[in-house]
Amino acid sequence: MPITPIIERCRARLEDIEFGSVREWKARHPGGRAVGCFPVYTPVEIIHAAGMLPVGLFGGGNTIELANADARFQSFVCSIAKSTLEMGFQGRLKLLDGVIFSSICDVARNLSSVMARNFPELHVDYIHHAQNMTSPSAVDYVESEFGRIQRSMERLAGHPVSPGALAASLKTYNQIREILRTLYRIRRESPHLISTVELYILARAGTLVDPEDHLRELREVMDLLPARQGRPKDRVRVVIESAFCEQPPLDLLQVVEDAGCYIVDDDLLTGWRWYVEDVPEDPPPLRALAESYIRRSVYSSVRHDGPRSRNLGLVEKVRRANAQAVIFMPAKFCEPALFDYPLFRVALEQANIPHLVIEFEEKMWTFERTRNELETFVESMLFD
Ligand code: SF4
Numbered sequence: 256m257p258i259t260p261i262i263e264r265c266r267a268r269l270e271d272i273e274f275g276s277v278r279e280w281k282a283r284h285p286g287g288r289a290v291g292c293f294p295v296y297t298p299v300e301i302i303h304a305a306g307m308l309p310v311g312l313f314g315g316g317n318t319i320e321l322a323n324a325d326a327r328f329q330s331f332v333c334s335i336a337k338s339t340l341e342m343g344f345q346g347r348l349k350l351l352d353g354v355i356f357s358s359i360c361d362v363a364r365n366l367s368s369v370m371a372r373n374f375p376e377l378h379v380d381y382i383h384h385a386q387n388m389t390s391p392s393a394v395d396y397v398e399s400e401f402g403r404i405q406r407s408m409e410r411l412a413g414h415p416v417s418p419g420a421l422a423a424s425l426k427t428y429n430q431i432r433e434i435l436r437t438l439y440r441i442r443r444e445s446p447h448l449i450s451t452v453e454l455y456i457l458a459r460a461g462t463l464v465d466p467e468d469h470l471r472e473l474r475e476v477m478d479l480l481p482a483r484q485g486r487p488k489d490r491v492r493v494v495i496e497s498a499f500c501e502q503p504p505l506d507l508l509q510v511v512e513d514a515g516c517y518i519v520d521d522d523l524l525t526g527w528r529w530y531v532e533d534v535p536e537d538p539p540p541l542r543a544l545a546e547s548y549i550r551r552s553v554y555s556s557v558r559h560d561g562p563r564s565r566n567l568g569l570v571e572k573v574r575r576a577n578a579q580a581v582i583f584m585p586a587k588f589c590e591p592a593l594f595d596y597p598l599f600r601v602a603l604e605q606a607n608i609p610h611l612v613i614e615f616e617e618k619m620w621t622f623e624r625t626r627n628e629l630e631t632f633v634e635s636m637l638f639d
Contacts, residue, residue, distance in 0.1 A: 258479045261472060262453050265460030266505075272318045276463045277350055280308050288411060290378075291354040292462075293339065293363060294500040295557050296526035297382065298544055300424040300534075301405045302355075303466060305412040311462025311527065312354060313502050314338040317618045319345065327369055333588045334617035335501035336366045343374050353378035353411050355404070358386075359500065359557035360591050378411050380404060388549055389561035398545035405541065421540040427466045429533040434473040436528070439520065443576050446492070446517035447485040452508050458524050459502070488517075491636045492578045495521035496569060496599065499555055501586035503615045510622045511582065511613075514629035515637070520576040525553055556591040565595060566602035573608055579636055581610040586617075609636065 268276050277289050290302045291312035299309035315338035324341040342348050354377060356367035364381070371379040383400055385393045409415050435458055442449050457476060461469035495511070499522045511518060534547040554560060554568035573581060581603060585592035596612070603610050611632045613625055 258449075258453070258476055258483065261476060261479075262456055265456045265472070268460045268463055269456065272315070272347065274310070274347075274350055274463065277308060277310055280465055281350065284308075288352040289350060290408070290411070291348065291351045292526075293354060293356045293366070294335075294524075294526050295359050295555060296357065296384070296529050296548075296552075297355050298401050298404065298548075299466075299527075300421060300428050300540075300544060301401065301408050301416065303427070304416045304421040304424040305405075305408040306414070306420075307352070307408065307412055308465060309462070310351060311459065311524075312339060312348075312351075313459070313462075314617055315342050315347075316502075317504060317620065319347075327373070328365075331588050332362055333501050333586045335586065336362045338617055340366065340369060340373070343370060343377075348374070348377070351377065353380065353408075355380045355382060357382035358384050360589075362590070378407075380407050384558060385549065386559065387561070388559065393549050394542070394545050397548050398542050401541055401545055401548075418540055422536060424466075425534050425540050425543065426536065427470060429530075431461065431466055431470055431473065432528055432530055433533065434470070434477060436531075437477070438473075439528075441480065443519045445485075445487070446490075446519055447487045448480065448483050450512055451495075451518035451521065451523075452505060452512060455508060455521075455523055456505070458527065462524070462527055489637065490515050490517045491580060491633050492517045492519045492576065493580045493582050494519065494569075494573050494576055494578045495523065495582050495584050496572075497556065497583045497585040497589070497592040497596070498523050499525040499557065499592070501589060501617065503584050503586075504617065504619050507584075507613070507615055507619060507622060507625065510626050511629060514626055515633040516582070516629070518582075519578050520572055522553070522555070525555060529553060556595040566598055569599055570602055570606045570608070573603075573606075579609070580632070581608060583610060583612045585612075585614055587614050 281287055289308040289310050291310050293312045302309040314335035319338050319341050321337055321341050323344040324337040328337055356363050367381045385397050493516045495518055530547050530551050532551050535543050554565045
């Protein structure tokens with residue numbers, strides 16, 4: 256069986272505005288609870304270990320008309336915050352029993368409170384991520400914060416989480432992330448074998464099902480991938496950066512690929528792929544998760560890593576991927592992304608790496624201008 260039907264099935268799942276896969280999970284698990292995870296990073300293992308379903312909550316994309324959310328937010332706020340709130344007003348989040356936000360930016364912080372105020376029946380949690388990664392107390396702090404989230408999830412689930420259950424969840428998510436890292440490596444080395452649109456669909460659809468099901472799906476893809484044929488084309492190898500929270504429309508990613516780019520690395524869905532290596536199984540699981548959050552994670556514009564420079568991280572990412580250019584793809588009004596851009600830009604200029612900026616909104620319908628910009632950029636790279 257080829258991979259395409261799996262990708263199509265995943266695409267249908269992520270485009271289903273009624274969260275059909277979550278409904279199915281609930282039907283299979285009577286009394287089971289589902290918890291929405293707003294980007295960027297949530298310790299989903301804790302939710303899963305409590306017997307609940309972690310659900311990726313990435314806003315309404317281009318499927319929702321804002322009727323109420325605009326009145327609760329300023330006009331200069333990113334789309335994901337407004338469309339997530341609007342989903343609540345339109346009853347589309349009713350199947351979720353809880354949602355978790357975290358301290359990635361002021362907008363997410365405010366959204367968390369606005370959601371709690373407007374939907375009192377919904378369990379709303381907020382994670383205060385560590386601000387000082389180099390403090391000797393950082394791991395202790397994160398462990399205690401994740402412990403607080405664990406107790407909160409236990410209350411929502413109605414039973415305690417055993418260390419054994421948490422260890423089993425760590426293992427499952429380690430296996431998922433390992434396969435995703437492998438798929439990212441394959442795409443980096445042979446981008447003609449799996450496109451970014453395909454890889455993104457696979458990864459994102461996995462945020463809407465039981466991780467065990469996602470793991471099976473990924474293993475199926477790994478089994479089928481060696482049979483894929485294809486020849487590399489003459490394309491520009493690019494890295495996509497700044498798309499770590501609100502996700503660009505699928506059509507926009509398709510436009511980038513159709514314009515003649517191989518996307519060989521990206522920060523899409525970065526919170527779901529957060530760890531650069533396995534969370535170890537030796538220490539007590541909550542401690543292992545906390546240590547990994549501080550020491551084994553990707554760089555991100557939503558956290559400050561002390562001396563570990565994000566600029567260096569981006570330049571290294573470009574070099575590792577053997578990329579020729581960077582496409583910055585920030586969501587409109589995303590402050591963490593836009594604040595980092597001038598610093599990234601200087602670092603890229605110093606490293607002699609060209610870049611292009613494509614700002615997006617969830618409700619982007621036409622891509623003609625973007626297509627023209629991309630094609631001009633690609634031509635300038637190919638025929639320079
Ligand atoms: S898109 Fe940017 S500004 Fe909006 S919630 Fe996410 S990190 Fe915050």
